Amino acid sequence: MxxxxxxxxxxxxxxxxxxxxxxxxxxxxxxxxxxxxxxxxxxxxxxxxxxxxxxxxxxxxxxxxxxxxxxxxxxxxxxxxxxxxxxxxxxxxxxxxxxxxxxxxxxxxxxxxxxxxxxxxxxxxxxKVDAAYQNRIEAMEFALAHDDSLGLPTLREADIVIVGVSRVSKSPTTLYLSSRGFKVANVSISPQTGFPEELSKINKRKIVAFTTQPKRLQVIRAERLQHNGVASSDYDNLQQVIREVMESEAEYRKRGYPVIDVTNRTIEQVAAEIMDKLSLSPR
Known part of the structure; x- marks a missing residue:
């Protein structure tokens, strides 16, 4: 068995x-x-x-x-x-x-x-395979096709768009919410790429931005580089990380995105706050 x-x-x-x-x-x-x-x-x-x-x-x-x-x-x-x-x-x-x-x-x-x-x-x-089951399957397929800035041309089809710098739990949260039946996309931003122009073409009420404490983010990035055998760089330099987080938060406020601090929070807690901020009902 x-x-x-x-x-x-x-x-x-x-x-x-x-x-x-x-x-x-x-x-x-x-x-x-x-x-x-x-x-x-x-x-x-x-x-x-x-x-x-x-x-x-x-x-x-x-x-x-x-x-x-x-x-x-x-x-x-x-x-x-x-x-x-x-x-x-x-x-x-x-x-x-x-x-x-x-x-x-x-x-x-x-x-x-x-x-x-x-x-x-x-x-x-x-x-019983019903409409709700099919919706969850479609939502998970959508999430995979719109992970880490993929699928930008069809971003407007998302129920939720998560924006954030690298390593702030965008992908795990996307997959969790998609398993609940929401079509979720996540968009990575960085000092090099900035904010994709597609974000300005969709309903702002679909968008939520992630942030975290810079020191915690620096540790996560450093561990990732070490795990991959890559030397330290601006990516995990604490001063650069602090600047990146501060500049991204300033842009979130300018654009009117609701901001969620994911520091030391579970995926479930963050997902619940997203649904609350975007006034979404459970599926």
Missing amino acids: DKKKIKKSIGSQSSKQPYTLHLIAGATGDLLHRLASVAVTQFSDVDMHIVAHPLVDDLDKLQETLDHLEGEHPIVIHALPSSAAKRLVRHQCVARRIPHYDATGPLLDFLADCVGSLPDNDLSRLH
Whole structure:
């Protein structure tokens, strides 16, 4: 069985108690993984590893997954709509004394009580290819074609245009937002290239500019050059970086772009601020 494993360690001290959190989902399990990732950050005194088991969409796959729960002190959280699948997890975990939690059961029970109707437990609906799915695929293709100043002639087709100097997390943020269904382009600016004239031809309300603390940017650039075996240059010279950041911020203000400082912030936090500043609704 193909099984995608995603492991995340919270804390690295060997003295911490190790646990392995198994996330079993009938579909991609993206939401379940996000919820678990948030939850484990609140337990700094343990070493928590997350192992994801997506697309466990029949009882045979589920049994095989349960038979091969690796890691120390396993814990199971599942998002399985089938009542038979829920029973199998409960049976197996109780027999092996593995703590388990049904992430969908309480929500389905709550909604059933509210509307006075039982859930269909139809797994096929989790895999339904609909317009929203197609939009996400198109958005991700658009992002790849408009990364790092590519695709400037079709820049106006973007929902969001991210502008910034080199190494301010433009590309990762672009890919994250595109996975949410937004057509995102990012445009790199530098003292050598300036601002492409295409930026002046699109709706300014689509544009957001990134900045960061110069010292932090200098460190990131220096590490990149070192990793690539390239000698230091103006690119990672602190005084040049300070000037570059200051001049770019002045131009952002002149153009009326909303500015986001990405220093020490996660991609999710930055993406949320973009949506807020551009008054965009989640997709």
